[in-house]
Amino acid sequence: EEIKIFSPATVANVACGFDVLGFCLDTIGDHMVVRKTLEKGIKITEIEGFDLPFEATENVAGVSALALIEDAKPNCGFEIEIYKNIKPGSGIGSSSASASGSVFAINELLGKPYNKTQLTYFAMQGEKMASQSEHADNLAPGIFGGFTLVKSINPLEILELPTPKDLYAVIVHPQIEIKTSEARAMLPNNVPLIDAIIQWANVGSFVHALHTSNYGLIQRSLQDIVIEPYRKRLIPHFSQVKSESMKAGALGCAISGSGPSMFALSHGLENAKKIELAMKKVYSNTQIDLETYVSKIN
Numbered sequence: 262e263e264i265k266i267f268s269p270a271t272v273a274n275v276a277c278g279f280d281v282l283g284f285c286l287d288t289i290g291d292h293m294v295v296r297k298t299l300e301k302g303i304k305i306t307e308i309e310g311f312d313l314p315f316e317a318t319e320n321v322a323g324v325s326a327l328a329l330i331e332d333a334k335p336n337c338g339f340e341i342e343i344y345k346n347i348k349p350g351s352g353i354g355s356s357s358a359s360a361s362g363s364v365f366a367i368n369e370l371l372g373k374p375y376n377k378t379q380l381t382y383f384a385m386q387g388e389k390m391a392s393q394s395e396h397a398d399n400l401a402p403g404i405f406g407g408f409t410l411v412k413s414i415n416p417l418e419i420l421e422l423p424t425p426k427d428l429y430a431v432i433v434h435p436q437i438e439i440k441t442s443e444a445r446a447m448l449p450n451n452v453p454l455i456d457a458i459i460q461w462a463n464v465g466s467f468v469h470a471l472h473t474s475n476y477g478l479i480q481r482s483l484q485d486i487v488i489e490p491y492r493k494r495l496i497p498h499f500s501q502v503k504s505e506s507m508k509a510g511a512l513g514c515a516i517s518g519s520g521p522s523m524f525a526l527s528h529g530l531e532n533a534k535k536i537e538l539a540m541k542k543v544y545s546n547t548q549i550d551l552e553t554y555v556s557k558i559n
């Protein structure tokens with residue numbers, strides 16, 4: 262018995278919602294094949310795309326799968342094949358796609374004993390190893406789809422948010438690697454109250470804008486005054502990508518997760534394509550290789 266799954270890339274933080282907001286992309290993701298075996302335990306039998314550890318206890322997909330079977334105690338084991346398209350360290354949830362894909366697939370093969378929140382919990386165990394911190398803002402949208410808000414991680418509570426029907430995301434991924442653990446280590450422990458007020462007002466108004474399909478309010482809410490000032494220096498041409506995207510009609514443009522990818526939101530596909538072109542143009546005279554993706558948010 263086996264199952265093939267697509268585990269999508271995701272955008273975490275969404276400007277104002279560090280560690281809580283995220284959304285799912287549908288045009289890029291990893292493929293995985295998971296198979297029941299007589300032998301108990303988790304074995305990773307194939308990894309294509311990138312050089313990652315085969316040892317289950319050292320691989321995020323393996324660690325999350327082990328967390329699940331430790332709880333479920335099934336009468337069988339599982340073999341996992343991973344076909345990665347999402348580059349590790351790209352800022353669009355590479356480790357998260359591996360961590361959530363394996364538990365999603367195993368749950369299906371076991372007849373769905375767990376709900377999506379429980380799956381996110383198991384996936385967090387894998388993600389924790391990769392990023393050296395507990396957060397679920399990439400995992401939740403990968404498992405639930407669309408936009409999610411991680412209301413708390415202990416106890417884990419995830420809210421599904423609605424998506425306005427013409428909302429698109431444009432991703433630009435300059436090909437440098439940023440480790441989430443390092444991009445977290447550079448953040449301050451304290452936030453000035455005056456900044457916190459602006460940031461939480463933005464999170465609240467962004468959520469309201471999603472519920473009311475208010476594109477203007479989405480635009481006015483997509484700013485990050487807490488994290489971006491620290492991390493933007495890690496990303497070549499960050500300010501230019503942002504300003505050119507906005508000129509091309511973006512509703513907002515910010516770092517995707519811990520970078521180096523950046524995302525912009527767009528009202529409509531036509532506009533999204535213009536933004537994609539504008540982003541590409543910024544890098545056209547540089548030595549930096551890049552990938553871009555346009556995805557409808559569902």
Ligand code: HSE
Nearest residue numbers: 273280398441518519
């Ligand atoms: N919220 C996380 C961060 C997402 O920005 O560090 C990346 O895993």
